[in-house]
Amino acid sequence: MNGRFVRLGETARAKVSIVIDGQSIEALEGDTLLTAMLCSMRHVRQSEFGVEKRAGFCLMGACQDCWVWTDEGERLRACTTVVEAGMSLVTTQPEAQWANLAL
């Protein structure tokens, strides 16, 4: 696991499967979505106005830096969302057609 966060304990929890950028990864019950993502990878999104990846900042729902896109185009604040089985996130911006409805 090439994650950013390091688990120091509490690992005897039930596993929860989610998908990030199309890849299935394992999280643990009680993880926030941010923790789940960062235990498997090193970022959660692309900055809108800079070239850098972002990986959250305050972990308490104040900085708003960890809003991520689901693969259906919904918005979740990763540090205040508890991970749930079946969640599917993308770490890149959606395409410009995100606002378009299927005809």
Place this chain on the structure above:
Amino acid sequence: MKRAQADVLIVGGGFMGAATAFFLRRRGKSVILLERQLIGQQASGTNFGNVRRQGRLLAQLPLANRSREIWLRMPELIGHDAEFLMSGHLRVCYRSEQADMFETYARDAKQHDLDLEMLHGDALRKRFPFIGPEVLAGSYAPIDGHANPRLAAPAFGRAAAKLGAQIFENTEIVSVEKEGNEFRATSADGRTFHAPVVLITAGAWGSTLSEQFGEPVPIAVHGPQMAVTEPVPYSIAPAVGVSSPQIAEVVYFRQVARGNIVIGGCARGPAFLDVRRAKVLPQSTLLQFRQAQRVAPALARLNIIRVWSGVEGYMPDDRPIMGASGTTSGLFYAFGFCGHGFQLGPGVGDTMAELIDTGATTTPIKPFDIRRFAASQPPEGGPQAAPQLVPAT
């Protein structure tokens, strides 16, 4: 006491005042611009940001056309584009009465070089795939657009100063009086400013000053209800607005180049002249949410991050006050633009400068004459004017 003198005093440093100061300087007139706070802080800086001709009173289109020409040349004129995006303006509706009105307007507006494209049903959704299923029809103005109100008036102010206009911010004017052939404006701290000509561009506070010259007008004061989303990929090109007889349905939104979507409409909020503040009511924001989703369902996925308002002045006939005073020679007005003055700003500045400099304008502004509210005269073109189905944006 310090005394300052110029050819023209401008009282009120919003878009109209700053633009007029700029254009007067280009005509070689010396200008003193007086602003109680900072240039462009009230209606000028807090409005929705539409730069549109579509939907305006037909009699206002010549002025809007003149203004549009200047919008296009702003980078070369003042070195700033105020983030003007000529990405089009789309008016939509839910009912056939509005669709019919769009058609009528499109026919009538052609004489003023406003070319509009009507789109119905699936054709509309094919052209603009973000439009939701409830929308019946739309009228598209391809060369309208939108810009950033926070930047426009200050940019004109700086350009005017660069040309030599004397600009006094944080200068509250407590009285404007005429003695002989000269006007004297007095600030709260006792400074006086003198000129043979005064232009009142004091926005919602305009009537407070016009009243001192025997010309009060029934100006109503409201706050636009504005909200903005987080930045998201740029997807929605035109500024979009709903036309409806029900104000609550009249939502509008526009996406800026950086990706945020500005949302306004559906309601007006309370505004207070004394404290110079206006408020966004929580229920306005929630109402906008509901209405915005009807027009573009995908907006339901986003969050807003901020709301704001400002103090706007509205006239009962939805037309501004513009032109010479009816009582006092050398006195001019340009205020009360009913929440739809942003696009007109550069044109108003250019036109008022022309009026002040030459005594006449090449652009008709008679419908905006202050005399229409004079007590002894019936309002000109008031009751006969076509009813406005599109509240001003």
Place this chain on the structure above:
Amino acid sequence: MGEPRIVIVGAGPAGVRCAQTLLAAGIRPTLIDEGRRDGGQIYRRQPEGFTRPYAKLYGTEALRAQDLHETFTRLRAQIDYRPQTLAWNIWDRKLHIVRDGEASALDYDALILCPGATDRLMPVKGWQFAGTYSLGAAQIALKSQACSIGCRVVFMGTGPLLYLVASQYVQAGAQVAAVLDTSAAGARIRALPKLLARFDVLRKGRALVASLKRAGVQMHHCIEPVEIVGTPGQGVGAVRFRTASGKIEQIDCDAIGMGYQLRPETQLADLARCAFRFDALTRQWLPQIDELGRSSEPGVYLAGDGVRVLGADGAENAGRLAAHAALIDLGRSEQAGALDALKREQRRMDRFREGLAQAFVWPAQQAAKLSDETIVCRCEGITAGELRRVIRDEGAQEANRAKALSRVGMGRCQGRYCGHAAAEIIADAARVPLEQVGRLRGQAPVKPLAIATVEDTE
């Protein structure tokens, strides 16, 4: 009158003690909290299913944390408790809340705001790289998720929290490369008289430092952050700083926990139209309160770190005081005399707060030294140079004007993490006193609000 409607915002130490005090007076308050569980930040509860005992989680504060949590567990059924509920706006004596996408409004006779605080940050070049976290975040990762923010962590900034979090990380088995304190060790000595107002805390602080030394963690004082070295794709790789002797040093790391004490969350007080005053000691604007926690607005009370940072004990005390103030004002209290002890305690905490501010100084002077390419506003990606340009070329001298012209503070966090540093930059570039720069005008929503939000029609 009928039963007064009292609404508390925040289920941390202040809010919980406030609710407890009101219940004891026979009033059933409504308690709004954004979180999933009670406890606030410093006593943040781990998720259900986690097993670490209190002693491991809260160290020397274990008993206080436990008492607070157990108090809440006892009283939760007796109050109108609304977790996962955001208070996003205040207008016309109604608190506007949203939960699960449903918005509603609560009337109140008294509103007691206990929203707590966040870390106070000073930008440093490269702080936008992935792997840079606030100190509070580093603590939350550990306390609430049993994670370290990285393989090799550097803690940088100032304040007691710096040492506390570093020590907690070491004890939990994380690798801590260094603790870099911008304050001088000597400053603590000078502030000692005020710090002695909370001798127990002071003593615990010294023990923390000792334990870090024993664990072999590098510690530097009087440092000046220079740069967080990293790459856009990989994030943080090292931190560069200037030592007290002027030497530039670099320490490899993949995570940084950074912070300079705390800043109160004042947005709700602002929306409630409470008056603020400039606190010269900490160089920030704070809502005004009287000694019991009454704001300038009738019916609105402020308590805890959300009005001025006194720490958990101070917050608990403030919560009690604010409850008493509301009870007195609603004609429901005969306890005026019993307040003397609480007020004395609060004054003692205030002295300690002043000592902390003197010992762990907000590094205001760093703002002027930030290079032009340093990001100031993380949300909008605006650099110090861009901010300075609107001051120099467009005449901005005030916080809101600078925001309107530069976009600093216009992002999702609404200036929480850039506001203070931006004000310092503006003051420096415009050459005006910091107080004259003013503060960012608060606007709703307090946090991002979903357009999908519907009005609760019940």
